[in-house]
Amino acid sequence: AQKITQTQPGMFVQEKEAVTLDCTYDTSDQSYGLFWYKQPSSGEMIFLIYQGSYDEQNATEGRYSLNFQKARKSANLVISASQLGDSAMYFCAMREGYSGYSTLTFGKGTMLLVSP
Amino acid sequence: NAGVTQTPKFQVLKTGQSMTLQCAQDMNHNSMYWYRQDPGMGLRLIYYSASEGTTDKGEVPNGYNVSRLNKREFSLRLESAAPSQTSVYFCASSPLGQGYGYTFGSGTRLTVV
Numbered sequence: 650a651q652k653i654t655q656t657q658p659g660m661f662v663q664e665k666e667a668v669t670l671d672c673t674y675d676t677s678d679q680s681y682g683l684f685w686y687k688q689p690s691s692g693e694m695i696f697l698i699y700q701g702s703y704d705e706q707n708a709t710e711g712r713y714s715l716n717f718q719k720a721r722k723s724a725n726l727v728i729s730a731s732q733l734g735d736s737a738m739y740f741c742a743m744r745e746g747y748s749g750y751s752t753l754t755f756g757k758g759t760m761l762l763v764s765p
Numbered sequence: 766n767a768g769v770t771q772t773p774k775f776q777v778l779k780t781g782q783s784m785t786l787q788c789a790q791d792m793n794h795n796s797m798y799w800y801r802q803d804p805g806m807g808l809r810l811i812y813y814s815a816s817e818g819t820t821d822k823g824e825v826p827n828g829y830n831v832s833r834l835n836k837r838e839f840s841l842r843l844e845s846a847a848p849s850q851t852s853v854y855f856c857a858s859s860p861l862g863q864g865y866g867y868t869f870g871s872g873t874r875l876t877v878v
Contacts, residue, residue: 752823
């Protein structure tokens with residue numbers, strides 16, 4: 650079974666609108682971390698936001714927020730007031746367990762296109 | 766600027782040739798990683814080094830070897846390149862601990878013909 654599932658291969662949104670990118674995860678660990686990365690067409694991987702499994706509040710970073718629903722094992726990324734520069738591939742990822750030696754497992758990504 | 770430096774940025778190899786991808790970080794991170802990215806597949810872990818002196822296989826290690834030369838440097842070697850190894854390769858580093866994400870290098874686009 651996939652550990653990280655991103656069901657939306659592509660999403661379209663108009664500038665200034667909000668958009669939600671879906672991510673569900675599968676783990677039996679109680680302690681884990683969830684991450685979102687952005688990959689623009691230039692190819693670099695840019696860290697956006699982090700949510701720990703014990704964090705009670707949803708994480709926010711500027712226009713990005715993470716809608717964390719632990720019981721449903723979902724960690725959706727919400728981008729408010731989309732900008733043209735938000736057009737990119739977005740990856741959800743998870744790091745499991747208490748050990749410091751855990752690694753990031755990535756989903757297959759969602760391509761977001763923002764239109765004027 | 767502090768970060769992760771990968772070389773080369775682009776490379777074309779013939780089938781059967783060997784090469785080493787270099788990666789260095791200057792953030793004093795303990796852990797380093799090599800991923801490959803293929804269309805529609807996301808990023809898949811090839812090898813990682815949780816700390817200096819240790820290396821472990823990831824999801825797709827076949828055809829690759831790694832060396833953690835010191836705390837800063839982690840190289841990936843293709844001994845006999847195959848067209849299936851055509852991909853974009855990313856090196857990354859992080860501190861130890863589940864709450865830390867990775868800092869990525871800019872990637873190496875490798876084509877094997």
